[in-house]
Amino acid sequence: MNDRIGRIYFGVLGIITLIFGITNLIVTLGGNDFSWGILEISSDMFRGGWGGLIVISAGLFYLSSLKNFLEIHQLSRALMGSILVWILAGTDIFVRITESIPGGEEGPWFNSLKGFLETYSPPYPPVIFLLPFSLIILFFVNKMKKA
């Protein structure tokens, strides 16, 4: 049962991740940032280009884990897909943290509470949306450890 749920879940997540990654690359090649609601895709070479390649890799890791999902080598592929998403999302959150603390060039030493909170407001890059869904892999890893 868990195997089937895992396959369906990570199949869907893999396709969505892959689409996000390809969109990242297209936006980077286009040269203009893309915004849609609270989603924003950067067109800079580092976050959009290299980041897009890593998101595509994460999607491919998810999709390659589907056959015999609970077998340890297959599960490790899904886990690796999630680790790539965590690296990207983690660095993005870290960038926001480092931007939120100082008070700016002309301002005081430290940011105001309003300015601090505003740094964390939307729009967000695709990996931030993928982050909570990628955490589901921990459930399967725990399940496997207990088994």
Add this chain to the structure above:
Amino acid sequence: MTLTADERWDLIEKISNKVVTFGKFKHTLKDALGELTVKPLSGIPIAIAVLYGFWSVFCSFAGTLFTDGFFVKLFDGHFLPWIQSVFPGEGGWFYYIFVGDPAADNCFEAFGVLTSGFFVAIGVVLPAIFIFYLMMALLEDVGYMPRLAVLIDTIFHKIGLHGYAIVPSILALGCNVPAVTATRILETKKQRFIMMTLLAIFIPCGAQLGIMQEVIPESVGIVLLYLIFGYFLFGFILNKITPGKSPEILIDVPPYQKPLWNNIARKLRMRLEGFLKVAVPFVLFGCAIVNILYLTGTIDWLAKTVAPLLTGWFGVPGETVGPLIAAFLRKDLAVAQLSAIEMSKYQMITSVVLVSIYFPCVATFVMLLKEGWKNLLGSLAVLVAVIFLYGGLINLIWTLLGVQ
């Protein structure tokens, strides 16, 4: 008591029977993850992601948070005006050496020992070195570095090295001084010579990276691309022309493990102490020497003398001679000096690449000398050839693209 060969084997068998447990090996999730990181198809995207994370954290911690967030404000807004007003003898040579330009409104342009010197050493380089070595120690302790060595072993064999050459190569991105020492992990004289030469020429240190990120953030990628390309191109040539052997190695890959914070703290402290003791005095000393050369008119004279070469062959302004001299003392300082010279984006890229592939900083020079004067002379001969060939080639590329 002397044992015969047979008796030794018997003893070994008895000991191994007592201490070795035989059973069926069962793969764990860590083993499976470890396999994914060394297979090229899966390992390369993982390596790209790790390097992406490394660079992103490096830039945001050192650049955004500490240098731009606090140190620029501290040094430019408070320290510089204060020292300009309290330091005696404005207009004199002593003032010029220690405080620099009295009209400067930022520490990058003041260029005194106590202004630019302190700002570069403490405000820019220290946070960069700190976060670099912290992440490096983390990757070592987790067990990723040996896997990276296995993953890129094949590529490094093309330039006469093997996978473990990644250790001095990455260490050099922090500081070339410990990296030269780390070349001792390579087996043969040929490998050590190639590694030392390549890292002295093509690998920018953390200090230089920090300054580059600060003064030319939009061009860092292109500069690094030129340096990586040069690293492999000249590595390939050196492998062909250097006599000696490049043997295979067996690497013991440890399992992935949780990092030990005591271990990381000890490594970090050791490396930071090394930086503060060796590099910081050279930054301050470098500022003083360059200022003296300016005061005595030596740099103006050199600029006029070598201007035809710099403008004709490399396509950069004659004024870059000052930073090129400073580069021998500290490369980070030289890049900071370049930012004050008026030139096009492409001239700036060429100048920064020239500063990078120009003579190693004096601290690295001393370390190379410690490893043997023959190696040092060989490296310098390669360096002179590289700077003329590669510098000219970059200028030719810009000219052909029509942007120079």
